Amino acid sequence: MAVGEYPFPQMHPVKGVKCTAVSAGIKKVGRRDVVLFEFAEGSSVAGVFTKNAFCAAPVTVCKEHLAKAPIRFLVINSGNANACTGEQGLLDAKATCAAIAQIAGVKQEQVLPFSTGVIGEPLPVQKITAVIPEALQKAHENGWDDAGAGIMTTDTRAKGFSQQFEYQGKTITVNGISKGAGMIKPNMATMLGYIATDAKISQDLLQNLAREAADKSFNRITIDGDTSTNDSCILIATGQVDLPEITDNNNELYVRLREVIIAAHVHLAKAIVSDGEGATKFVTVAVSGGASRDECLDVAYAVAHSPLIKTALFASDPNWGRIVAAIGYAGVPNLDATKVRVHLNETLIVENGGRAKTYTEEQGQAIMGQAEIGININLGRGDFAETVWTTDLSYEYVRINADYRS
Amino acid sequence: MAVGEYPFPQMHPVKGVKCTAVSAGIKKVGRRDVVLFEFAEGSSVAGVFTKNAFCAAPVTVCKEHLAKAPIRFLVINSGNANACTGEQGLLDAKATCAAIAQIAGVKQEQVLPFSTGVIGEPLPVQKITAVIPEALQKAHENGWDDAGAGIMTTDTRAKGFSQQFEYQGKTITVNGISKGAGMIKPNMATMLGYIATDAKISQDLLQNLAREAADKSFNRITIDGDTSTNDSCILIATGQVDLPEITDNNNELYVRLREVIIAAHVHLAKAIVSDGEGATKFVTVAVSGGASRDECLDVAYAVAHSPLIKTALFASDPNWGRIVAAIGYAGVPNLDATKVRVHLNETLIVENGGRAKTYTEEQGQAIMGQAEIGININLGRGDFAETVWTTDLSYEYVRINADYRS
Numbered sequence: 001m002a003v004g005e006y007p008f009p010q011m012h013p014v015k016g017v018k019c020t021a022v023s024a025g026i027k028k029v030g031r032r033d034v035v036l037f038e039f040a041e042g043s044s045v046a047g048v049f050t051k052n053a054f055c056a057a058p059v060t061v062c063k064e065h066l067a068k069a070p071i072r073f074l075v076i077n078s079g080n081a082n083a084c085t086g087e088q089g090l091l092d093a094k095a096t097c098a099a100i101a102q103i104a105g106v107k108q109e110q111v112l113p114f115s116t117g118v119i120g121e122p123l124p125v126q127k128i129t130a131v132i133p134e135a136l137q138k139a140h141e142n143g144w145d146d147a148g149a150g151i152m153t154t155d156t157r158a159k160g161f162s163q164q165f166e167y168q169g170k171t172i173t174v175n176g177i178s179k180g181a182g183m184i185k186p187n188m189a190t191m192l193g194y195i196a197t198d199a200k201i202s203q204d205l206l207q208n209l210a211r212e213a214a215d216k217s218f219n220r221i222t223i224d225g226d227t228s229t230n231d232s233c234i235l236i237a238t239g240q241v242d243l244p245e246i247t248d249n250n251n252e253l254y255v256r257l258r259e260v261i262i263a264a265h266v267h268l269a270k271a272i273v274s275d276g277e278g279a280t281k282f283v284t285v286a287v288s289g290g291a292s293r294d295e296c297l298d299v300a301y302a303v304a305h306s307p308l309i310k311t312a313l314f315a316s317d318p319n320w321g322r323i324v325a326a327i328g329y330a331g332v333p334n335l336d337a338t339k340v341r342v343h344l345n346e347t348l349i350v351e352n353g354g355r356a357k358t359y360t361e362e363q364g365q366a367i368m369g370q371a372e373i374g375i376n377i378n379l380g381r382g383d384f385a386e387t388v389w390t391t392d393l394s395y396e397y398v399r400i401n402a403d404y405r406s
Numbered sequence: 407m408a409v410g411e412y413p414f415p416q417m418h419p420v421k422g423v424k425c426t427a428v429s430a431g432i433k434k435v436g437r438r439d440v441v442l443f444e445f446a447e448g449s450s451v452a453g454v455f456t457k458n459a460f461c462a463a464p465v466t467v468c469k470e471h472l473a474k475a476p477i478r479f480l481v482i483n484s485g486n487a488n489a490c491t492g493e494q495g496l497l498d499a500k501a502t503c504a505a506i507a508q509i510a511g512v513k514q515e516q517v518l519p520f521s522t523g524v525i526g527e528p529l530p531v532q533k534i535t536a537v538i539p540e541a542l543q544k545a546h547e548n549g550w551d552d553a554g555a556g557i558m559t560t561d562t563r564a565k566g567f568s569q570q571f572e573y574q575g576k577t578i579t580v581n582g583i584s585k586g587a588g589m590i591k592p593n594m595a596t597m598l599g600y601i602a603t604d605a606k607i608s609q610d611l612l613q614n615l616a617r618e619a620a621d622k623s624f625n626r627i628t629i630d631g632d633t634s635t636n637d638s639c640i641l642i643a644t645g646q647v648d649l650p651e652i653t654d655n656n657n658e659l660y661v662r663l664r665e666v667i668i669a670a671h672v673h674l675a676k677a678i679v680s681d682g683e684g685a686t687k688f689v690t691v692a693v694s695g696g697a698s699r700d701e702c703l704d705v706a707y708a709v710a711h712s713p714l715i716k717t718a719l720f721a722s723d724p725n726w727g728r729i730v731a732a733i734g735y736a737g738v739p740n741l742d743a744t745k746v747r748v749h750l751n752e753t754l755i756v757e758n759g760g761r762a763k764t765y766t767e768e769q770g771q772a773i774m775g776q777a778e779i780g781i782n783i784n785l786g787r788g789d790f791a792e793t794v795w796t797t798d799l800s801y802e803y804v805r806i807n808a809d810y811r812s
Contacts, residue, residue: 051735052731052734052735053733053734053735053738053741053743054730054731054733054734054743054746054759055734081727083727083731084726084727084730084756084759084760084761085760086758086759086760088760089760118727119725119727119728119730119731120726120727120730120760120761229727229730229731229734305711307713307799311804311808312808314804314808315808317808319525320490320526321487321489321490321524321525321526321635322525324460324490324525324526324635325458325460325489325525325635327459327460328458328459328460328461328635329457329458329459332459335459337459337460338492340460350490352492352493353460353490353492353493354490354491354492354494354495354526355490355491355526393713393804394804395801395804395805398717398720398799398800398801398804399801402717402718402720402721402723
């Protein structure tokens with residue numbers, strides 16, 4: 001199941017990026033499960049990773065490699081997360097990098113490894129290294145479609161973004177792919193995202209942008225409140241367009257580029273929610289009027305994680321009482337319930353501590369019947385606002401997650 | 407559905423307590439939905455209530471009345487929560503109390519009102535007041551069975567506790583009933599509990615005991631992470647057994663009584679979990695080795711609330727990777743993943759940051775197939791420990807909560 005329209009776009013090539021997906025037999029035979037990216041020399045690469053204390057081996061290796069050498073390759077396998085695999089997991093992740101480095105003539109530290117899939121099983125390194133030569137040979141500028149499909153696990157559709165704009169007579173491209181369908185939560189979750197541009201951005205600026213864009217997108221989506229051990233989001237600037245390097249954030253090109261790159265992140269993050277496991281509804285929870293950013297997020301996540309609200313959304317039931325209950329237990333200190341106002345889309349449903357006088361059940365039902373629903377909450381105590389995106393909770397979610405390993 | 411054995415016991419009478427349940431037609435016709443308790447003059451009554459900022463009208467009225475006058479009556483309706491009902495809700499709750507006060511010749515403030523059911527609908531006061539005379543007339547010492555059944559909403563079975571012990575030749579009785587099946591979380595949730603003894607305890611000591619017992623029981627259970635607007639737990643000491651009033655916690659009788667009263671709370675809380683909406687598993691999450699009580703609770707709730715773990719429990723799938731992922735994202739500062747040890751019941755499944763060498767999938771499967779499962783987590787960094795109780799997440803949970811209002 002999936003909700004809303006997120007068709008995989010026509011992907012323009014990004015100068016200096018080659019990619020492909022090949023089949024290593026980690027998952028079902030014939031399914032492409034190893035993706036390779038190659039970046040031109042001189043590319044800047046920045047990363048944002050899961051905060052899970054049990055972070056997976058590839059995440060540890062990524063951080064180590066990013067600190068050491070300019071990155072030239074990414075290798076991503078689906079089907080096995082290489083998480084909770086102890087010391088052997090680290091060796092396995094590095095062995096994958098070494099296999100690429102050896103053939104491509106780069107250092108092992110110039111390769112970043114990524115894994116997504118079942119936790120706790122040893123990584124089938126031999127299967128991966130066996131297909132590396134094929135992947136290196138096949139990588140090309142138009143491999144984005146294959147890469148988008150190759151990183152999927154329980155995803156029902158590939159997720160992509162591609163946009164171009166002109167600057168001083170040059171064409172600049174921003175591309176991105178992402179995957180993730182369950183275990184999605186703040187601080188990301190079996191969520192992988194790869195966004196690349198052919199503009200040239202300094203390493204420091206790129207890292208700041210990667211953090212900012214992730215915070216506005218992948219860190220604001222939640223399907224089931226679970227945060228994975230493997231979340232990673234990588235931002236690449238190849239610098240292959242013939243323009244000077246951007247080194248400060250007042251630069252005119254940076255201002256335009258930043259906007260497109262954030263739009264890419266938001267699109268790819270929302271595409272993940274729209275493909276949430278068993279999702280039948282796409283829900284935007286917008287909290288305003290907070291005394292702090294944190295309390296807005298506390299309320300937004302309390303609503304977005306409430307199984308009672310999520311099942312009501314699944315049932316298209318305008319059970320607004322469950323929404324106010326969640327606002328009430330979100331832990332906002334000294335919240336004055338009589339000042340809270342809640343709208344479903346544009347319709348006022350709660351004010352003065354109870355149901356709005358103007359509200360009718362028919363209005364609520366009409367909104368809840370739609371596939372995209374906005375829950376808009378004003379706390380009436382300040383000027384801060386935050387938005388998160390989530391889904392409903394359906395039979396299908398239970399089925400997928402009860403069956404995942406069988 | 408319900409799991410485990412929690413038969414409604416033979417309820418001994420508690421001297422000084424009369425109760426009954428009558429049918430007011432708030433829910434289905436013929437179903438008993440109004441419960442009345444009457445306590446002998448001189449009874450002490452203490453309460454613990456929801457922390458939800460949108461607390462229901464009866465909760466507000468309860469707190470007000472408890473501060474004013476010795477309590478003589480409780481009136482509990484199921485089918486309507488009288489929550490998020492604004493000013494009218496408060497008037498309605500008080501009108502219910504007034505109806506009892508008028509007939510019984512007590513002050514309105516000597517009655518505590520409770521409601522459980524749908525949020526946001528006006529309380530049908532006339533239906534309730536119409537059956538008050540009948541309830542007052544029918545209340546008797548052996549009405550506990552009726553009261554236990556009368557407070558149910560989506561519960562599949564009534565929940566009771568009754569125990570007697572001898573002290574200085576006198577028989578002391580502790581009885582209790584509870585209800586709740588969904589929206590159960592720390593800080594309680596459409597959870598109602600009434601525990602009474604015929605011993606005599608001072609008001610201050612009783613209030614401390616009510617808080618302590620709730621913290622060890624109703625505040626340690628969770629089904630879906632939602633906290634209701636109406637949770638209330640009331641502890642009554644009628645003082646009708648001919649023994650001196652207990653005023654300090656070193657008193658020999660108090661030490662024994664405290665133990666039984668806490669046991670009553672724990673039994674009634676676990677009975678709620680065992681009857682969790684759609685529950686097929688009863689899960690004890692015990693976290694030890696923490697550097698603080700709070701971090702033990704953070705980990706325990708992260709595990710107990712994870713939909714991925716809950717669906718794996720439903721599927722009897724020993725997907726221990728989801729357990730370590732939840733431990734990892736619980737937010738314990740500087741958690742050393744290599745020191746964490748996880749047992750399923752007595753079987754070690756995780757150590758040194760990965761699957762235990764001695765662990766086999768068959769062991770895990772054998773445990774997960776059982777109806778009662780212990781997830782025992784040692785954080786390896788301190789001496790604090792906490793336990794919470796929860797359930798799995800099944801199709802049935804989704805069905806119940808998607809259909810609740812229809």
